[in-house]
Structures are given as C-alpha cells and as structure tokens.
Amino acid sequence: MSTLRLAGSLAAVVLGLGLCGGELLAQTPVDAQPAAPADYSAARLYNSANAYARSGNTALAVLAYERARVLAPTDPDLRSNLRRVRESAGLPAGSGSWLQEYGRFASPNTLYWIGIAGLVLGGVCLLARRRHARFRGALLAGAVIGFAAVGASAFNAAATFSVLSESISLRQAPASVSPVAGADPLFQVPAAATVRVLDRHGGFELIRDSQGREGWVAASDLAPLIPDAADRT
Amino acid sequence: MKPYALRALIAVVVSLLLGGMTIAAAAGTALQSIEPSTISLGGSAQLSITSIGSDMPAITPPMVPGLEFLAVGQSQQVQIINGVTSSKSTVTYQVIPQQAGVFSIPSALPGAEPVVLTVTRGSGSVPGGSAQGGSVQGGSVQGGQAQPSSSLPAESTRQGASGAAFVRLRLAKHELYVGEMVPVDIQVGARDGMVASLNGPPALNGDAFTLSKLPENPSRSEEVIDGKPFIVFTWHTALVAVKPGTLTLTMDTPLTVRVRTPGRPDAGFFSGSGFEDLFNDPAFQNFFGTSTQRDVTVSSAPETFTVLELPAEGRPADFSGAVGKFSVSSDLSQDKAGEGDPITLRMHVSGEGDFERVSSSMLHDVDGWKTYTPIVNFKPDDEIGYRGEKIFEQPVISIQAGKRTVPEVTFSWFDPTTRRYEQAHTEPLTVAITPAPAGSSVAGGATAATSPTADLAGNEAVPTWRPDHPDNGGGRTSSLMPHYFQPAFMTVPPLVVIALSTVWFWMRRGERSAERARVEPYMMPPSVESLAGELGEYAAARNAQSFFGAARKALCGMLALKWGVTPPEVTTDEVVSRLGSDSEITRAFMLADEAAYSTLKLTPADFQRWQRIVLRNVDSEMPS
Numbered sequence: 001m002s003t004l005r006l007a008g009s010l011a012a013v014v015l016g017l018g019l020c021g022g023e024l025l026a027q028t029p030v031d032a033q034p035a036a037p038a039d040y041s042a043a044r045l046y047n048s049a050n051a052y053a054r055s056g057n058t059a060l061a062v063l064a065y066e067r068a069r070v071l072a073p074t075d076p077d078l079r080s081n082l083r084r085v086r087e088s089a090g091l092p093a094g095s096g097s098w099l100q101e102y103g104r105f106a107s108p109n110t111l112y113w114i115g116i117a118g119l120v121l122g123g124v125c126l127l128a129r130r131r132h133a134r135f136r137g138a139l140l141a142g143a144v145i146g147f148a149a150v151g152a153s154a155f156n157a158a159a160t161f162s163v164l165s166e167s168i169s170l171r172q173a174p175a176s177v178s179p180v181a182g183a184d185p186l187f188q189v190p191a192a193a194t195v196r197v198l199d200r201h202g203g204f205e206l207i208r209d210s211q212g213r214e215g216w217v218a219a220s221d222l223a224p225l226i227p228d229a230a231d232r233t
Numbered sequence: 234m235k236p237y238a239l240r241a242l243i244a245v246v247v248s249l250l251l252g253g254m255t256i257a258a259a260a261g262t263a264l265q266s267i268e269p270s271t272i273s274l275g276g277s278a279q280l281s282i283t284s285i286g287s288d289m290p291a292i293t294p295p296m297v298p299g300l301e302f303l304a305v306g307q308s309q310q311v312q313i314i315n316g317v318t319s320s321k322s323t324v325t326y327q328v329i330p331q332q333a334g335v336f337s338i339p340s341a342l343p344g345a346e347p348v349v350l351t352v353t354r355g356s357g358s359v360p361g362g363s364a365q366g367g368s369v370q371g372g373s374v375q376g377g378q379a380q381p382s383s384s385l386p387a388e389s390t391r392q393g394a395s396g397a398a399f400v401r402l403r404l405a406k407h408e409l410y411v412g413e414m415v416p417v418d419i420q421v422g423a424r425d426g427m428v429a430s431l432n433g434p435p436a437l438n439g440d441a442f443t444l445s446k447l448p449e450n451p452s453r454s455e456e457v458i459d460g461k462p463f464i465v466f467t468w469h470t471a472l473v474a475v476k477p478g479t480l481t482l483t484m485d486t487p488l489t490v491r492v493r494t495p496g497r498p499d500a501g502f503f504s505g506s507g508f509e510d511l512f513n514d515p516a517f518q519n520f521f522g523t524s525t526q527r528d529v530t531v532s533s534a535p536e537t538f539t540v541l542e543l544p545a546e547g548r549p550a551d552f553s554g555a556v557g558k559f560s561v562s563s564d565l566s567q568d569k570a571g572e573g574d575p576i577t578l579r580m581h582v583s584g585e586g587d588f589e590r591v592s593s594s595m596l597h598d599v600d601g602w603k604t605y606t607p608i609v610n611f612k613p614d615d616e617i618g619y620r621g622e623k624i625f626e627q628p629v630i631s632i633q634a635g636k637r638t639v640p641e642v643t644f645s646w647f648d649p650t651t652r653r654y655e656q657a658h659t660e661p662l663t664v665a666i667t668p669a670p671a672g673s674s675v676a677g678g679a680t681a682a683t684s685p686t687a688d689l690a691g692n693e694a695v696p697t698w699r700p701d702h703p704d705n706g707g708g709r710t711s712s713l714m715p716h717y718f719q720p721a722f723m724t725v726p727p728l729v730v731i732a733l734s735t736v737w738f739w740m741r742r743g744e745r746s747a748e749r750a751r752v753e754p755y756m757m758p759p760s761v762e763s764l765a766g767e768l769g770e771y772a773a774a775r776n777a778q779s780f781f782g783a784a785r786k787a788l789c790g791m792l793a794l795k796w797g798v799t800p801p802e803v804t805t806d807e808v809v810s811r812l813g814s815d816s817e818i819t820r821a822f823m824l825a826d827e828a829a830y831s832t833l834k835l836t837p838a839d840f841q842r843w844q845r846i847v848l849r850n851v852d853s854e855m856p857s
Contacts, residue, residue: 040713043704044476047554048440050701051412051475054589055443070713077699084698108715116725123733127740157717164718226713 042072050081058089062192063168063223070163070225073104089192092210103159115153122146162196167207167222169193175215179204186215195222263342267328271351274333278350279305280326282341285319292324295338296423296464298431298451300350301329301489301526331432396461397427397490400435400533402482408539409474410649412556412701414445414587416619417472421486421531422456422463429526432487435468438532441480441540445471445617471617473587477542484533489526543647545705547654553593554701555646557586563642563659571667575628580607580642580659583622588613592700593644595627601637603630634668748799761852768847772840777833780840781825784847788818791851817846 049064065082072078086092125142132139169192174185179201189195189209195217199206204216264283272278280302282292294302303326310321330336330352338348403418419435434447451466474480543556559582566577582591588611595607607627614620631637639662648655716722764787771780792808793800805822812819821843827833835843 039709039711041704041707041709043702043708047411047701047704048475050554050698051443051473051590054587055473056446057443060440060443067713070715071708071710077702081699108717109710112716112722116729119726119729120733123729123736127733127737130740130744153717157715160715160717164714 040067040071042068042075042078045071046075046078046081049078049085053081053085058085059168059170059192059223061085062089062091062194063170063225066163066166066168066194066225069104070160071107071109073108074106086192089190091190091193097162099159100162103155106156108156108160111153111156115150115157118146118149118153120146122150163225165197166225167195167197167205168225169195169217170221170223173217173221175207175209175213175217176204177215179206179216183216187213189215189217189221194225197222197224263340263345265338265340265342265345265348267338267348267350270349271353272330273353274330276330278328280328280338280348281323282326282345283321283323284342285321292341293426294326294429295341296428296430297336297338298434298466299330299332299334300336300338301331301430303327303329303429331430397424398422398486398488398529398531399458399463400484400486400531402484402533402536404472404536407537408541410541410556410647411474411477411543412554412587412590412647413649414471414473414557414585414619416617417444417470419447419468419470419484419533420465421451421488422458422465423488425462425464427491429489429491431466432489432528435484435486435533438483438485439481441474441476441478442482442538443473443475445473445619448616469616471587471619474538474540477540480538480540481535482538483535485530486532487528487530489528491526542704544653545703548703549643549645549654549656551593551643551656552645552647552654552703554590555582555586555592555644556590556649557584557646558648558650559584559586559591559644559646559655559657561642561644561657561659563662565639565662565664567664569665569667570631572631572634575605575630576639576664578627578629578639578642578662580625580627580644581622582625582644585620586646588618588621588623590701591623591646592698593625593642595625595642596629596640599629599640601631601633602639603632605629631664631666634666636663637666638663761848764851765844765848768840768844772837772844775835775837775840777824777828777835777840780835780843781821781828781833784821784843785825787847787851788821792818818850821847821850 045064045068049061049068052058052061052064062082062085065078065085068075068078069082122143123146125139125146129136129139129143169189171191173189175187175189176183176185178184187209189207193209195207195209197205197207198214200219201216203219205219205222206214207217207222208214262285264285265281266283267278267280269278280295294304296302305325305327307322307324309323311319328338328350330350333352336350336352338350340347399420399422401420401422403420404415406415409415421431421435423431434451437444447468447470451468454465454467456463456465472482561580561582563578563580566579570576578595580593580595582588582593592609593607596602596604598604605628607625610624610626611618612622612624614622629639641661642659643656644659645654645656647653712719764783767783768780771777771783789800789803792803796803796811805819805826808816808819808822824833824843
C-alpha cells in the first residue's frame with residue numbers, strides 16, 4: 001500500500017511540476033517582440049480578424065482567423081466567418097487534409113494537459129493493478145481511459161503539427177523558379193492563400209500551394225501562422 | 234573647344250530656349266492631347282502640350298498617381314506672315330502607366346482641356362470600367378496655400394526622399410477604444426517636379442489598425458513648405474484600432490523620385506552666376522536628363538495612440554461590437570395586413586462610428602409571429618462611411634388575426650464619449666391583421682412553427698456574419714505555438730514516463746524482496762551434520778520413506794535457493810527438466826516419490842550410498 005501511495009505522490013509531484021512549469025512558461029514571452037507583446041487569445045484574434053474582414057483586408061483577416069483557430073479550432077463562429085472570407089476571396093473554403101479536418105477537434109493546449117493527465121492515470125492504474133487484484137477490472141478501465149487520452153492527444157499533436165509550416169500570403173505574389181530577385185515566375189499565389197513552407201533561402205521561401213505547385217516566394221509576402229515557428233522549424 | 238566656351242554655349246542655348254518659351258506663352262491658346270488614348274499596361278502613350286502664341290510658360294510635368302511622365306522633347310515653330318509673328322511650342326511627354334484604369338490627366342497649361350487615358354490590362358477591359366485607385370479626376374490645381382479640408386488638426390510634416398515628398402496624418406484624437414472609428418486625413422506631398430509618380434496609395438504599417446477603403450480620387454491642392462511648392466494629395470478616410478495598448482502608427486507611400494546625377498555643373502563656371510538656380514530647377518533637370526529616377530518609400534512621422542479595451546462591466550448581452558454614437562428608431566412597412574401576409578419591420582440605426590460593426594438579428598422566437606433573417610442596407614452620409622444610417626429590414630408574418638403588436642427591438646453599442654455602453658429600445662408597433670379567407674393554408678395558425686433563419690422563399694438562409702466575441706481577458710497565452718512543440722513542455726511527458734518507470738522499478742524490487750522474505754524460511758537448510766545424523770538415524774531404522782523425505786526436503790531447499798524459486802516449485806518434473814533424468818539428484822527425487830507412494834526396500838549399502846550422495850550434493854551446493 002505504501003508503494004501505491006508513493007507512486008501516487010510521485011505522479012502528483014510530476015504533474016504538479018509540469019503544470020507549474022507550464023504556467024511559468026505560459027507567463028514567459030517566448031517571442032520577445034517589444035513592439036507587439038505576445039499576448040494571444042482566441043477572442044482577441046477572432047475580433048481582430050472580423051475587423052480586418054470588415055475593412056476588406058482579406059489576407060490579414062484569414063491570418064488572424066487561422067491563428068485564432070489554433071487556439072479554438074472548433075469555434076463555430078470562427079469557422080463560419082473564415083469560410084465566408086475565404087469564399088469571398090475566391091479561395092477554397094476548406095483547408096487541409098483529413099487529419100487536419102478531424103484531428104483538430106479541441107484546443108491543442110487543453111489536449112496536451114489531458115494527454116499528460118491520461119499518461120499519469122494510465123501509468124498509475126497499471127502499477128496499482130499489480131497490487132490490487134480485487135480492482136483489476138476498474139484499474140484496467142482506468143488505464144484504458146488514460147491511454148485513450150494519450151492517444152487523443154497524440155492524434156491532435158499530429159494534426160496540429162502541419163500548422164508549424166503554414167503561412168498566409170499577405171498579397172498576391174509571384175512564385176518563382178529560384179530564390180533570387182527577378183527569377184522567372186511559375187505561378188501567382190493569391191492573397192490570403194494558405195501555403196506550406198518547405199524551405200528557406202535568403203529572403204525567399206519555397207512554398208507548396210493547395211494545388212501542389214511549388215515555387216519560391218519573397219518571405220515578406222508571407223506571414224507564418226505561428227509567429228515564432230519559423231525560428232523553430 | 235575650350236570647356237568654358239562649351240558651358241557658355243550651353244548657357245546661351247538654354248537662355249534662348251527658355252526665353253523663347255517665355256515669349257511664346259505670353260499670349261494665345263493651349264492644347265493638350267494624348268495619343269493613343271487607350272493603351273495596354275506595359276505600353277506607353279505620348280502626351281503633347283502645345284502653346285500657340287508668342288509666349289510659353291514654364292511647364293511642370295503632370296502628376297497623376299499610377300502614371301509616370303518622362304519628358305522626351307520639345308519643339309518650337311515661329312512663323313512670320315505679313316510681318317505678324319506667331320509661335321507654336323510643343324512639349325512632349327512619354328506616359329508610362331503603372332496600373333490599369335481610366336486616368337484623367339489635368340491640364341498643364343491654363344486653357345488646355347484635361348485628357349483621359351485608358352489603360353487596359355493586356356487586351357482585356359479596364360477593371361470596373363471606371364476610374365481606378367490612384368487616378369485624379371478633374372485635375373485642376375488650385376493655387377495658393379492648401380486649406381485644411383476638415384477640422385482635423387495639422388500634424389508635423391516629416392519629409393522623406395531628400396525632401397522630395399512627405400506623408401502626414403491629420404486626425405482629431407489619439408486616445409480611442411478598440412473598434413472605434415476615427416476620421417483621418419492622409420496627405421502625401423510631392424515636391425513639384427521632383428516626384429515622377431506615386432506608385433500606389435498610402436498603406437498602413439503594422440497590424441494594430443485597419444483603414445477604411447481609401448477614396449479612389451484623392452483631393453489635390455498646393456502647399457508651400459519652407460518656401461518650396463508641394464502638390465498635396467489628400468485621402469479622407471477613417472482608422473479603426475483592432476487591439477488595445479500603446480500603439481504607434483505610420484503610413485508608407487511608394488513613389489518614384491527624380492535624383493540628380495553626379496557631374497552637374499553646380500560649381501565652377503556657373504557657380505554664383507545665377508545659372509546655378511536654373512540648373513537646380515527640377516524642370517531643367519527633367520528636360521535635359523541630368524536626373525535619374527529611383528523608387529522610394531516615404532513614411533509618415535510615427536503617431537502614438539492609446540487604445541483602450543472595451544470595458545467588461547455593463548456590457549449588454551446583445552452587444553455586437555458597435556462603437557460610436559447612434560440613435561435607433563423603427564417602423565413598419567404597413568399598418569394593416571392580412572393573416573399570413575409578410576410585413577417588413579425596419580430598424581434604423583443612424584449616427585457615426587464603424588457601421589461594419591453595427592449588426593442585429595432583430596426579433597427571434599416571438600409568440601404569434603413568424604420571423605425571418607433581416608436584410609441589411611447601409612446609406613453612408615459621407616465618403617468614408619463614418620456617418621450614415623444602417624437599416625435592418627426584417628420580414629415578419631403574424632399568424633394570428635386581430636390588432637397585433639410587434640415587440641420592441643433593442644440595440645446596444647459602446648459610446649466612447651460617455652465611456653459606457655448604451656442600449657436603445659424601439660417603440661412597440663401595432664398592426665391590424667385581418668383574418669385569412671376560409672380554407673387558406675395560413676388560417677387557424679397552420680404555420681405556427683417559426684423558422685428564424687429561413688428566408689421567405691423557404692431556402693436556407695445565407696450565413697450571416699458572426700459577431701465579435703466578448704474578450705474577458707481569459708485564455709491568454711504568450712505564444713501561439715502549441716505546447717506539444719515547445720521544448721520546455723516537451724520535457725513533461727518523458728518526465729512522467731521516467732517517474733512511472735522509477736515507481737515500477739521500485740515496486741518490482743520491493744516485490745522481489747517480499748517474495749524472498751516469504752520463501753526464505755523454506756530455504757534455511759539444515760546443517761550437513763544434522764542432516765547426516767537424521768539420514769543415519771533413518772538408515773539404521775531402514776525407513777526408506779523418512780530417509781528420502783528428509784533427503785528431498787534438503788535437496789528442495791538447496792535447489793530453490795539456487796534457482797531463485799520457492800521450494801514448492803521444485804517438483805520432480807522441474808528437476809528432470811532442469812537437471813536431466815540421469816542426474817543423481819533426479820534419481821533421488823524419483824526414489825523419494827517411489828518411497829512415498831510405495832514400499833521401497835533398500836539394503837544398508839544402498840542407504841549408505843544415497844546418504845553420501847545427498848550429503849555431497851547438499852554440501853557442495855549450499856552457500857557457506
């Protein structure tokens with residue numbers, strides 16, 4: 001019994017440390033930009049996007065909507081307005097693959113902590129199951145629930161991973177054959193289009209659009225979906 | 234030819250040319266023509282400005298946003314007929330468009346008519362079919378100092394591009410609320426003759442504000458700053474802050490300026506001679522190719538704003554984000570209707586503010602009424618849509634006959650002047666509903682079910698714009714990067730796994746210790762001496778059952794300790810599988826089984842031999 005207590009205490013300490021660490025991390029601006037202090041919320045981004053959309057700035061509206069969708073992927077208002085802005089810009093209303101469509105079913109940060117809690121729950125249940133034969137069924141159910149939470153979190157992480165490399169084109173821009181000024185253009189990337197950044201070179205980024213076409217676009221014409229992702233990917 | 238002689242010759246020629254122009258333009262008429270009048274983007278047209286008379290005034294190239302003018306030459310014809318001298322001077326510009334549209338080129342000389350240039354995109358038509366952004370209609374330049382076009386206070390002017398141009402903002406206030414619309418004048422000043430073209434409208438720098446759509450036709454005036462003439466283009470528009478904080482705003486304008494080239498005769502022969510001003514004149518530089526063109530971006534001086542967040546206190550439930558000063562009224566399309574006939578309920582929201590944020594869903598789920606999605610119309614009272622009236626027209630159908638009352642409609646907004654939320658209620662309106670004819674499908678309340686989001690044709694309504702969300706300050710995060718991919722957060726799952734593994738390892742170790750403690754009593758073997766005594770005693774009594782029982786117990790303890798199992802687990806089968814059937818210990822186990830379950834008769838020599846075997850094995854395997 002003391003072993004179980006110890007396991008529980010240890011798990012609580014680890015989870016507590018993780019939560020405290022998470023809170024501390026959340027209070028520490030990761031991307032120190034004095035002009036624009038990092039302070040995001042889904043409501044604020046959504047309201048900004050609405051303002052951009054009202055003023056006709058489709059590209060910034062889509063960018064703000066997509067950023068809000070990172071924090072609140074299931075918000076029906078957000079999805080409705082984003083679809084409307086995309087359609088008004090002549091862009092496909094949907095974005096992304098099956099994984100992105102179904103994997104982003106909840107806030108990734110919430111699911112992260114649910115996954116951690118599930119890992120702790122599953123592990124503790126498995127450990128306790130060695131000692132308490134009478135509750136083997138309940139503990140097995142607890143372990144299944146815990147690892148299901150881990151699976152859901154992992155699924156969401158896989159679906160969210162793609163946003164790290166996504167950018168929004170701020171204006172119509174030519175995609176060229178090489179990353180130099182004056183290179184032959186291959187096609188035009190419309191404003192507000194969501195593209196995937198595959199590589200970077202100088203002031204250019206190699207992008208792939210929704211039709212699978214690839215070309216080099218000036219980095220100044222693109223805005224990353226995750227502002228600090230460019231330095232990390 | 235000597236250098237000074239060449240300079241003198243140039244000076245004389247220039248003097249003659251300018252003098253001739255001045256003489257020619259003293260009187261007479263002016264003509265302006267463009268050929269061709271329709272070109273494709275990428276092509277060019279030729280603008281000819283002709284002065285017929287005896288004098289030619291100084292001409293500065295026209296300035297039209299979206300068009301670039303390059304002086305290509307001039308000609309002068311002098312005729313003397315019957316002693317009467319007439320002069321005809323023509324200045325020619327090459328016009329290069331930078332965007333498609335219909336451009337009105339103002340008259341460069343008094344009396345000349347403006348000309349229109351149509352620029353198509355390739356072989357297609359002009360987008361919109363009318364003047365595009367950047368074109369200047371009317372084109373007449375007003376003389377004298379520019380008068381402020383509004384009551385907005387003037388701001389400091391910061392010139393860019395070496396004094397060739399400036400961008401400045403004129404706005405009334407610097408403290409505003411998120412969503413509040415503030416009128417602003419954006420002025421771009423271009424030094425006469427030094428700016429070749431404006432290459433686009435002014436653009437916001439940063440994402441803290443949004444700008445209403447810029448008017449297609451900026452107003453144009455002249456202004457003298459520090460003794461230098463500027464042509465000032467003014468866009469009247471409005472600014473909306475989209476996030477709170479202390480924010481800085483600048484505006485950028487791309488333009489092409491003419492830059493003097495090196496080698497200009499600004500010293501030496503002409504220094505201090507009066508010709509220096511002549512050579513420094515932009516018109517001279519433009520004419521004689523002593524300047525090159527360069528694309529630059531001119532920025533306005535930074536304007537700092539304090540943007541306040543809308544207060545959470547007192548926020549009405551139906552607040553949809555409207556910020557400004559509004560008044561609300563309502564009316565009905567008719568005061569009599571038949572049962573089942575649609576009536577239009579109109580709500581008028583008028584005032585000033587960002588009307589894009591003015592929204593209302595009007596009536597919902599009202600007993601006895603069938604309501605539909607309202608249609609919205611906006612009638613601006615000014616160019617930028619800051620003042621106006623938004624009308625919500627909602628079709629409603631009474632499903633009961635009699636004198637009916639259409640309930641009041643509420644509308645809420647935030648007034649930045651009073652700094653609080655306001656809510657207006659319209660007056661309830663009455664309407665007389667006559668019963669439907671017998672047999673009608675609407676008679677008797679057959680359509681009692683309401684369908685708030687269906688349109689009158691029964692189709693699915695077009696999705697309406699979803700309103701802003703209240704930002705109560707919750708759910709803030711310092712980074713959009715999901716926790717999964719932040720290095721610090723990525724360490725948490727491994728930490729949990731390590732902790733759980735440590736617990737598992739510790740538990741496993743404890744279990745093994747407990748197991749060992751449980752079986753250890755079995756494993757405490759008798760000493761070899763006592764075992765020898767015991768076996769000798771049973772051998773003397775020729776009791777094979779007890780003899781092999783004692784031998785088996787001793788061997789079991791020895792093997793259990795050796796194999797790390799409990800003594801009960803040391804069965805004959807286990808011994809056979811581990812040691813083989815030919816082993817002495819195996820045979821001892823078999824004899825023990827035989828003695829236990831049958832009558833085994835051994836000779837004294839056999840007892841002695843097995844006693845030796847057992848003692849030898851126990852003695853050799855037991856830990857000292």
